[in-house]
Amino acid sequence: MSEATGILRGGARRRWLAPVLWAALLLGACLGMESLQGLFRLVEPDSRRVVYARADFLVLLGRHVFVVAVASLAAVALGVGAAVAVTRRAGRDFLPLVAQLASIGQTFPPVAVLALAVPVLGFGTLPIIVALLLYGLLPIVRNTLAGLEGIDPGVREAARGMGMTGGQLLRQVELPLAAPVILAGIRTSVTINIATAAIGATVGASNLGDPIISGIVNGNTAYVLQGALLIGLLALTVDSLFARLQPTLT
Amino acid sequence: MIELIGVSKRFGQTTAVDDISLRMAPGELSVLVGTSGCGKSTTLRMINRLIEHSDGEIHIDGQQIRGFREETLRRRMGYAIQSTGLFPHWTVARNIGLVPRLLKWPASRIHARVESLMTMLGLPMDEFADKMPRQLSGGQAQRVGVARALAADPDILLMDEPFGALDPITRETLQHELRELQARLQKTIVFVTHDMDEALRLADRLVVMDQGRIRQQGHPLALLREPADGFVASLLGGEDRGLKEAALLTVGERMMPLGAKPLPGERISRHATLREALSMMLWRHAERLVVIDDQGMAIGELSLRRLVGARSHE
Numbered sequence: 269m270s271e272a273t274g275i276l277r278g279g280a281r282r283r284w285l286a287p288v289l290w291a292a293l294l295l296g297a298c299l300g301m302e303s304l305q306g307l308f309r310l311v312e313p314d315s316r317r318v319v320y321a322r323a324d325f326l327v328l329l330g331r332h333v334f335v336v337a338v339a340s341l342a343a344v345a346l347g348v349g350a351a352v353a354v355t356r357r358a359g360r361d362f363l364p365l366v367a368q369l370a371s372i373g374q375t376f377p378p379v380a381v382l383a384l385a386v387p388v389l390g391f392g393t394l395p396i397i398v399a400l401l402l403y404g405l406l407p408i409v410r411n412t413l414a415g416l417e418g419i420d421p422g423v424r425e426a427a428r429g430m431g432m433t434g435g436q437l438l439r440q441v442e443l444p445l446a447a448p449v450i451l452a453g454i455r456t457s458v459t460i461n462i463a464t465a466a467i468g469a470t471v472g473a474s475n476l477g478d479p480i481i482s483g484i485v486n487g488n489t490a491y492v493l494q495g496a497l498l499i500g501l502l503a504l505t506v507d508s509l510f511a512r513l514q515p516t517l518t
Numbered sequence: 519m520i521e522l523i524g525v526s527k528r529f530g531q532t533t534a535v536d537d538i539s540l541r542m543a544p545g546e547l548s549v550l551v552g553t554s555g556c557g558k559s560t561t562l563r564m565i566n567r568l569i570e571h572s573d574g575e576i577h578i579d580g581q582q583i584r585g586f587r588e589e590t591l592r593r594r595m596g597y598a599i600q601s602t603g604l605f606p607h608w609t610v611a612r613n614i615g616l617v618p619r620l621l622k623w624p625a626s627r628i629h630a631r632v633e634s635l636m637t638m639l640g641l642p643m644d645e646f647a648d649k650m651p652r653q654l655s656g657g658q659a660q661r662v663g664v665a666r667a668l669a670a671d672p673d674i675l676l677m678d679e680p681f682g683a684l685d686p687i688t689r690e691t692l693q694h695e696l697r698e699l700q701a702r703l704q705k706t707i708v709f710v711t712h713d714m715d716e717a718l719r720l721a722d723r724l725v726v727m728d729q730g731r732i733r734q735q736g737h738p739l740a741l742l743r744e745p746a747d748g749f750v751a752s753l754l755g756g757e758d759r760g761l762k763e764a765a766l767l768t769v770g771e772r773m774m775p776l777g778a779k780p781l782p783g784e785r786i787s788r789h790a791t792l793r794e795a796l797s798m799m800l801w802r803h804a805e806r807l808v809v810i811d812d813q814g815m816a817i818g819e820l821s822l823r824r825l826v827g828a829r830s831h832e
Binding site for chain 2: 421422429430431433441
């Protein structure tokens with residue numbers, strides 16, 4: 269018995285290995301970028317500074333995570349909510365409309381959303397959150413729809429025939445069965461948005477996009493590399509977290 | 519008791535069920551039978567309001583079904599379907615306990631009920647309680663489906679081609695088990711099928727439907743002997759009707775007492791059907807069989823003349 273739990277615990281520890289490792293690398297890179305100075309000097313031998321220092325990397329990381337988290341939470345609430353609504357009997361008529369709107373949201377480039385949003389919402393964090401929200405909706409809506417429609421019609425028929433209410437059917441049957449597919453959609457959406465959030469730096473939403481934009485403006489490739497490296501590590505950390513989450517739900 | 523009075527169902531322009539009236543007595547197993555699209559499934563699903571009827575009245579124990587909340591009505595009836603509709607993310611035990619849980623029974627009572635149902639349906643608790651539906655064979659899954667339908671001990675059981683997707687041997691076993699279960703439980707069962715052999719084997723009352731109407735209803739033997747029209751006759755098996763009827767009668771009903779000097783011969787159980795007896799005669803080239811009881815004692819004999827001979831009921 270104790271041996272079995274020991275193996276279980278070991279297995280659980282191993283599955284957490286990837287996210288923890290990526291997170292450690294990310295934090296290490298944020299704190300110790302200065303020590304890689306020699307490396308970046310090779311890329312930019314002529315610049316006065318080779319490590320971005322206008323803001324602390326940890327602060328930028330925090331803001332980046334915040335923007336993506338807020339936008340993603342809103343996209344999940346809106347996307348799952350809309351997909352659930354249009355698969356109910358009362359909302360069936362809106363299914364094509366919602367599916368199309370979500371597709372349009374993704375074909376619309378975030379930069380264009382920013383350009384349109386800034387005059388209305390002003391500079392700063394809000395326009396980038398709106399842009400990310402719209403951009404991240406499609407994978408969530410599409411996967412939620414696919415997950416719900418993929419449920420064996422017999423299961424739904426039996427659930428109703430046994431006397432489950434609409435709410436019980438949704439909470440106890442439909443959402444749990446569709447969860448793996450929905451979660452995959454959220455994973456795609458969040459990962460895309462971690463990368464896309466960088467353009468927020470162009471409208472004054474300070475985040476890990478700052479070094480990239482600043483590097484492009486000042487012709488400093490080392491800055492661009494530092495921003496890209498941190499965004500990449502953040503994306504890998506979050507993605508491996510989702511990977512860890514997924515099998516427990518199936 | 520289920521009563522349908524002048525019930526119709528229209529989907530847009532088409533009439534799926536056309537002014538039917540039916541009475542299903544308590545403890546009776548009624549089988550709705552007909553070709554696909556005849557309205558039998560629609561009729562069944564109108565009883566638990568998965569489909570709302572357009573005209574007429576449906577009563578359960580004298581009360582209009584529209585007087586109940588849909589969910590309340592459905593929790594009073596068992597429902598089993600061909601695809602089983604077991605929840606794939608729930609264990610067998612949890613699936614069976616669905617309706618009792620919806621009815622907020624205490625956990626200990628649900629557990630006891632699930633255990634007794636699983637035992638009754640030949641699914642030992644230790645082996646099956648924690649299995650997931652995908653680990654079951656077709657026959658086991660359908661047994662779980664029937665157990666789930668019976669879980670809250672409803673008076674009424676609605677079954678929509680529950681054995682339709684099973685192989686012939688499993689199907690026959692489950693039909694047999696359903697009959698035995700029904701002999702003990704005496705539920706009011708409405709059973710839909712397009713398989714006439716299944717219908718004849720199970721029915722106390724056979725309801726033949728065609729194009730949304732009832733062509734004929736009554737005891738299976740009555741329909742076999744006096745089909746109302748050519749359609750019913752051909753649906754009941756046409757030239758094969760003699761064999762179908764023989765399958766509903768037992769050797770015990772036709773045998774003669776043993777003669778003074780019993781002759782040796784092939785032995786057959788008194789519970790066997792006349793059809794089985796005839797088959798044995800053909801196979802063994804025998805004109806008479808010795809009828810035995812459950813203990814294997816010879817209690818009578820059945821001759822070919824007697825088997826095909828005068829019908830004692832007429």
